Amino acid sequence: MSNLLEVRDLHVTFVTPDRTVHAVNGVSFDVARGETLGILGESGSGKSVTLRSILKLHPEHRTRWSGSIRIEGDEVLSMGGKALADLRGNRVSMIFQEPATAFDPVFTIGQQIAETVRRHTGKSDAEAWKRARELLELVRIPSPAQRLKAYPHEMSGGMRQRAMIALALSCNPSLLLADEPTTALDATVQIQVLLLIRELQRELDLGVIFVTHDIGVAVEVSDRIGVMYAGKLIELASVEQMVDSPRHPYSRGLLASTVHEGMRGKRLEAIPGAPPDLSAPPAACSFAPRCKFAEAKCLAAPPPLRETGDNHSVRCVLAA
Amino acid sequence: MDTIVPATDRGGPAQPLLLATGLRKHFPIPGGLLGRTTKVVRAVDDLSLAVAKGETLGVVGESGCGKSTVARLLIRLIKPDRGTMVLDGDPVDEPHGITVNELRRQVQMVFQDSYASLNPRLTIVETLAFAPKAHGVPAAEARERARDLLAKVGLEPANFADRYPHELSGGQRQRVNIARALALRPRLVILDEAVSALDKSVEAQVLNMLVDLKQEFGLTYVFISHDLNVVQYLSDRVMVMYLGKIVEIGHVDAIYGSPQHPYTRALLSARPSMDPRKRTKEAPIQGDPPNPIDPPSGCRFRTRCPYAEDVCARVEPVLADTGAQSVACLMYTAGSGHSKAARP
Numbered sequence: 134m135s136n137l138l139e140v141r142d143l144h145v146t147f148v149t150p151d152r153t154v155h156a157v158n159g160v161s162f163d164v165a166r167g168e169t170l171g172i173l174g175e176s177g178s179g180k181s182v183t184l185r186s187i188l189k190l191h192p193e194h195r196t197r198w199s200g201s202i203r204i205e206g207d208e209v210l211s212m213g214g215k216a217l218a219d220l221r222g223n224r225v226s227m228i229f230q231e232p233a234t235a236f237d238p239v240f241t242i243g244q245q246i247a248e249t250v251r252r253h254t255g256k257s258d259a260e261a262w263k264r265a266r267e268l269l270e271l272v273r274i275p276s277p278a279q280r281l282k283a284y285p286h287e288m289s290g291g292m293r294q295r296a297m298i299a300l301a302l303s304c305n306p307s308l309l310l311a312d313e314p315t316t317a318l319d320a321t322v323q324i325q326v327l328l329l330i331r332e333l334q335r336e337l338d339l340g341v342i343f344v345t346h347d348i349g350v351a352v353e354v355s356d357r358i359g360v361m362y363a364g365k366l367i368e369l370a371s372v373e374q375m376v377d378s379p380r381h382p383y384s385r386g387l388l389a390s391t392v393h394e395g396m397r398g399k400r401l402e403a404i405p406g407a408p409p410d411l412s413a414p415p416a417a418c419s420f421a422p423r424c425k426f427a428e429a430k431c432l433a434a435p436p437p438l439r440e441t442g443d444n445h446s447v448r449c450v451l452a453a
Numbered sequence: 454m455d456t457i458v459p460a461t462d463r464g465g466p467a468q469p470l471l472l473a474t475g476l477r478k479h480f481p482i483p484g485g486l487l488g489r490t491t492k493v494v495r496a497v498d499d500l501s502l503a504v505a506k507g508e509t510l511g512v513v514g515e516s517g518c519g520k521s522t523v524a525r526l527l528i529r530l531i532k533p534d535r536g537t538m539v540l541d542g543d544p545v546d547e548p549h550g551i552t553v554n555e556l557r558r559q560v561q562m563v564f565q566d567s568y569a570s571l572n573p574r575l576t577i578v579e580t581l582a583f584a585p586k587a588h589g590v591p592a593a594e595a596r597e598r599a600r601d602l603l604a605k606v607g608l609e610p611a612n613f614a615d616r617y618p619h620e621l622s623g624g625q626r627q628r629v630n631i632a633r634a635l636a637l638r639p640r641l642v643i644l645d646e647a648v649s650a651l652d653k654s655v656e657a658q659v660l661n662m663l664v665d666l667k668q669e670f671g672l673t674y675v676f677i678s679h680d681l682n683v684v685q686y687l688s689d690r691v692m693v694m695y696l697g698k699i700v701e702i703g704h705v706d707a708i709y710g711s712p713q714h715p716y717t718r719a720l721l722s723a724r725p726s727m728d729p730r731k732r733t734k735e736a737p738i739q740g741d742p743p744n745p746i747d748p749p750s751g752c753r754f755r756t757r758c759p760y761a762e763d764v765c766a767r768v769e770p771v772l773a774d775t776g777a778q779s780v781a782c783l784m785y786t787a788g789s790g791h792s793k794a795a796r797p
Contacts, residue, residue, distance in 0.1 A: 175652035175654065176652055289740075289741035289742075290516075290741060291741040292741065319515035319516055319679070319741070319742060320679065320681070320720055320724065321515065321719055321723045321736070321738050321742070322741050322742075323723070323725075324723040324724075324725065324733055324736045324737070325736040325739065328733065328736055346652065346653065348727065349724065349725030349726065349727055350725050352725060352727055352728070352729050352732070353725045353726060353732055353733060372729040373729050373730070376727065376728065386654060387653060390654050390656070390657035391657075391682075392656075392657070392660070392680075392682045392683050392685075392686045393682050393727055394709070396686055397685060397705070401657040401661050401686075403654060403655075403657035403658040403660075403661055404654040404657070404658075405658070407622050407624060407625075407655065
C-alpha cells in the first residue's frame with residue numbers, strides 16, 4: 134500500500150431546487166506519503182470542491198457524489214458518523230485561506246488547540262496544553278507560552294496562519310489539505326508560510342495537497358502539479374515538466390498569460406473568453422471554445438486523460 | 454456633438470499632471486473614556502509625489518502601508534489632514550484653483566471589487582451614462598456614448614448594454630468599471646488593485662486592454678497593486694511604500710534591477726520563484742508588517758531590517774536622490790551616522 138490517497142473518477146454535483154452545478158466531473162489522482170501535489174486552477178475550476186470532498190465537507194443533502202476516495206485503503210465517500218469524525222483531524226486535516234474566520238474569536242489560541250488535542254486523543258488538560266505549546270514551537274511562533282493566551286484578533290495574519298497550521302497538525306494527520314492558505318497574506322509573509330509548510334511536510338513526512346491559483350506558489354511547494362479546468366484535471370505532471378513543457382493548450386495559455394519578469398512592453402498572450410457554465414456535464418472538451426487549436430474531433434466527445442510518457446498525463450486529443 | 458470635452462493640457466509636458474505635497478492622513482480610533490481618541494492610525498504621513506503626464510506610476514506595498522489611502526486622497530474621496538494638491542498648475546480646493554468636483558472629472562478611479570462598485574439596480578448602459586448626464590450631457594447622447602465606450606472595452610453593446618451587473622462575469626464587470634471611469638474623459642485614472650480579483654487568464658486580457666486605452670485616450674495611470682510582477686509589466690516609475698511612507702521611488706528598471714532600500718530588496722526577493730530548480734531557500738525577512746498604529750520611531754522599517762543600527766531608531770530618514778532613484782534609508786544618507794553611510 135504505497136499511496137496515502139487514491140481518488141478515482143470523482144464526480145461532485147450540487148443540486149438545489151433552482152439549479153444544478155456539475156462542479157467536479159471525473160477526477161482521478163494519487164498522493165503518496167511525503168509528497169506534495171499542487172492543484173492549480175482558476176475560480177470555478179473545481180479545485181476547492183475536490184479538496185473538500187476528501188473530508189466530505191460539502192452539505193450532505195445538496196451534494197451528489199460518485200467515484201471513490203480512499204485514504205490508506207478506507208473509502209471516504211461511504212463514511213459517516215464516528216468513522217468520519219475519526220478521519221477528520223486524526224488522519225486528514227485542512228488549513229484554509231482565511232485563518233481569521235477559521236478560529237473561534239471568543240477563545241484563545243491555546244484553548245482551541247488544547248481542546249482539539251483533548252477531544253481527539255483523550256489527553257489530560259495539562260498534557261493537552263503542553264502539546265499546544267509544542268505545536269506553536271513547531272510552527273516557529275516566537276514566545277509560544279505567551280501566544281497560547283492570545284485571542285485570534287490579537288495576532289497578525291501570518292501568526293494566525295501559523296497557529297492554524299499548528300491546530301491542523303495537532304493530532305498527527307498523515308495528509309494535510311491546504312486551500313489557498315497564503316492567498317490572503319502579504320508577500321513577505323506568504324513566502325515565510327510557504328517555506329514553513331515545505332519544511333513541516335519534510336519533517337513530518339506528510340502528504341500535502343496544496344490548492345492555489347498562483348503558479349509561483351505552486352512551483353515553490355509542489356512535487357507534482359495538476360491543472361484543473363471546468364471540473365476536470367486536464368494535465369498532471371512533475372513540477373519541472375509542467376513549467377518546462379506544459380502540453381495542454383490551457384496550461385500553456387495559463388503560463389503564458391501569467392505576468393512575470395521580462396514581459397515588459399510585450400503584449401500578453403491572453404486566453405480569450407471565459408470558463409464554461411457548469412450547469413450540464415461537459416459533452417466535449419470544455420476548453421475547446423477558447424482553444425486556438427480546436428478541431429472537429431475536440432467537440433465530438435470529452436477527451437480522456439492520457440499518459441504521454443514520463444508520468445505526464447494530458448487531457449487533450451491533440452497533445453502528442 | 455461631444456459635450457464632454459477632455460480637459461486640454463495647460464502647463465506643457467514638463468509640468469506634472471498631479472503634484473501632491475506633504476499629504477497626511479491619520480485616522481483616529483475612538484476608544485477610552487467617553488469615546489475620546491486614544492490612538493491614531495498613521496495611514497499616510499507627509500507624503501509628496503508628482504505624477505508626470507502620460508506615465509504609469511506603479512505603487513506597491515503590503516497591507517497597511519497606506520497605498521489605498523493615497524489613492525483615496527488623490528481623488529479626494531477622503532480629505533487630507535494636511536498637504537496640498539495641484540492638478541496641471543491648478544491648486545485643488547483653494548480660492549484661485551479648481552474645485553474638488555472638477556478634480557474628480559479629470560481624475561477617475563477603478564476599485565478592486567467589481568461588483569460592489571456597480572449599482573445593482575442600474576443596467577450597464579445606465580451606469581455608464583450616469584456621470585455624463587450629471588454633468589449636463591443630454592440623456593440620449595449619454596446613452597449613445599455609453600454604447601461606444603462598451604465597444605471600446607471589448608463588450609458588444611447589443612449584447613451587454615441592457616444587462617445588470619449580476620449578469621456579468623468578474624472580468625466583464627471590471628471592463629464596465631473601466632469604461633465608467635473613462636466616461637468623463639479623465640486625464641488621470643487611478644487603478645486600485647483593479648485586476649487583483651481577476652483570474653490570470655482574464656487579468657491578461659484586461660492588462661492588454663489597459664495598455665490600449667492608455668494609448669487611445671492619452672491617459673496617465675496610477676496603478677496600485679500588491680502584485681509586483683504586474684506592476685513591473687505596466688509601470689514606467691514605481692513607488693514603494695511601507696507604513697505610510699515612501700521608502701523608494703524611481704524608474705521601473707532601477708527599482709527592479711538595482712533596488713536599494715532593504716525593504717524593496719526583501720519585497721522583490723519574496724516573490725515565489727517560477728523555476729522549480731531555483732526555489733526560495735530562505736525568507737528574506739521575518740515577521741509581519743507592524744501595525745500602523747504607533748509605528749516604530751525613526752525609520753519605520755528598522756524592526757524588520759537586517760541592517761538596523763541604533764541611529765535608525767532616533768533619526769527618521771528622508772527621501773534622497775541616489776542617481777537612478779530616491780531612497781529613504783540612512784545607509785544612503787551621507788553623514789547620517791549609520792556605519793554603512795558615506796562619511797560627510
